[in-house]
Amino acid sequence: MFNQDQDVFNVLLGSVSEGVIVVDEHQVIIEANESALKMFGYEDNELIKQPLNTLIPRNYHAEHGSHFKGFMKDKKRRRMGQGRDIFGARKDGSIFPLEAGLNPFTIYGKNYVMALVIDITLRKKQEQKIIELNTDLEDRVAQRTKDLKKAIEGLKTLNLELDVENKKRIEAEEETKIALKKEQELNELKTKFLSLVSHEFKTPLSGILTSTMLLGKYKLSEQQEKRDKHIKTITDKVHYLNNILNDFLSIEKLERGELTYNPTSFKLSKVVDEVVYNANILLKGGQKINYPENIDDFLLYQDEKIVELALSNLVHNAIKYSSENTIIDIMISQNDKETTFKVIDNGIGIPEKDQKNIFNRYFRAENALLSQGTGIGLNIVKNHIENLKGTISFTSTENKETTFTFIIPNKATK
Incomplete structure (x- = not known):
């Protein structure tokens, strides 16, 4: 179906636990993930280029054709079989009840329908x-x-x-x-x-x-x-x-x-140098990153890659959601037990009504919807920080500034 980045598409389909079936406007199956194959009793690639009626009991074939044409005409996302039971046909001829959500979409001028199928x-x-x-x-x-x-x-x-x-x-x-x-x-x-x-x-x-x-x-x-x-x-x-x-x-x-986390002993300045170096490439006109002071002697025994990932995500967000000619401050302090990281920007901020959901997966604040993003970065950072026995929090005023703070122990514990 998709000639470009097929491997990426296959990985994404394979990660979905429900059955995913994609058909073209002629009701020909062009994609089916592993869950769908198992559900209907088929092997790899057996369903590709087969008519959709292969998965529908014979006594529903005639009725299904008219329903599909009506759906392709309206092109609106909806649940299949509203108000009535629907069934699927396995390769061995057995019939089973199912639910299906239909999602029309168009890629490169061609119309497709993605069905999310659940065996009920x-x-x-x-x-x-x-x-x-x-x-x-x-x-x-x-x-x-x-x-x-x-x-x-x-x-x-x-x-x-x-x-x-x-x-x-x-x-x-x-x-x-x-x-x-x-x-x-x-x-x-x-x-x-x-x-x-x-x-x-x-x-x-x-x-x-x-x-x-x-x-x-x-x-x-x-x-x-x-x-x-x-x-x-x-x-x-x-x-x-x-x-x-x-x-x-x-x-x-x-x-x-x-x-699995792999703690090692490392100088914190090494991580900060790497994060700032990579972030400088992303800076908008007039933007500047203020490097943290007096961190040359700071040491950590933690997973270095995870610490870098967390700090990098917060710095990249600060750049992304701030305008030109603004300052991003990185502040780091350390005592005998823990290290505190702060990333402060003068960007668009987070609306108060959205702040309670900012760490939820796939959630994006109302004023950030026009920017590219998946809404999963902060969720991943939060999970990693908590797995390292740390905490993460923030304060924000819309159109003024946002400060993200995460604290982790100096020494990782098993």
């Missing part, structure tokens, strides 16, 4: 069980109501039994509601994630394609400056995509608990 066999069984429990309970209540007429003396005992069973039914219904709500929230998060990935990759990839095309036109030696300009554009955007991919991989490892 277990939920259907649970719902059926609740219905059976309720039916059984109603039958027992009716029978015991008749018995009440014959056994008034047992009224108190019977009422007590009924109260207990009614509580169980209410508890079961509440648990089901909570489970359904969590499932809906998860689906919304996955959909938001896929939309975010599509947007954040589409823009730089388009820039790379444009620069690549223009490079072919500059063949004269005196046009080297123009060639260098487009080569830099390509390099910058590839680095940007690589950073996004590293962020997504970091989230996956953090969630699975697969990250």
Whole structure:
């Protein structure tokens, strides 16, 4: 489907636990992730270029065609099968209930539909069980109501039994509601994630394609400056995509608990030098970074790469969200137990209503939506800092300044 950065796309699809199926406007399957293949009982690449009807029971084929045409005409994101049950067909011919969220999108002038598919066999069984429990309970209540007429003396005992069973039914219904709500929230998060990935990759990839095309036109030696300009554009955007991919991989490892930290002893000035050197390349016109004072003797026994990642993320954000001719201050202090890092900018700040969510994954403040970003950097930093037994916090005034502070122990503990 996507000739450029196919490996990146495959990694992202593989990290989604639900089934993801992408079809073109002719209902031909062009992508299916590992979860979808397992769900429908197929091997790698078996579904590629197959008609979508392969995954739909035969008795739904005719009806599905008209639904798909109507969907492609409206091109609005929606859930499939609203108000009715829908089913999928596995390779072995077995039928199972499912839910599917449909997301239309267009890339390079071609229309596609991405379906997020969930096998709800277990939920259907649970719902059926609740219905059976309720039916059984109603039958027992009716029978015991008749018995009440014959056994008034047992009224108190019977009422007590009924109260207990009614509580169980209410508890079961509440648990089901909570489970359904969590499932809906998860689906919304996955959909938001896929939309975010599509947007954040589409823009730089388009820039790379444009620069690549223009490079072919500059063949004269005196046009080297123009060639260098487009080569830099390509390099910058590839680095940007690589950073996004590293962020997504970091989230996956953090969630699975697969990250291991490797503490070593190092001079803090080494990390600061590296961060400032890399940040200087990103500075806007007139921006300046104030180097922290008196840190030559500061030592840490921590994971050097993680400390550099955290400080680099905060400094890059300060540059990104500050205008030209502004100052970014890095302040570092150390006592016998811990080291405190502060990054202070005079940028756009964080609106007060958004501050409670600033460390949440994929969240971006209202005044930062027009800037490139995934909303996961601060979440990753927070997780790393807390894993190092540290803390991170901030203060911010919109359109004035923001100060991020993180504190970590001087010596890592197991």
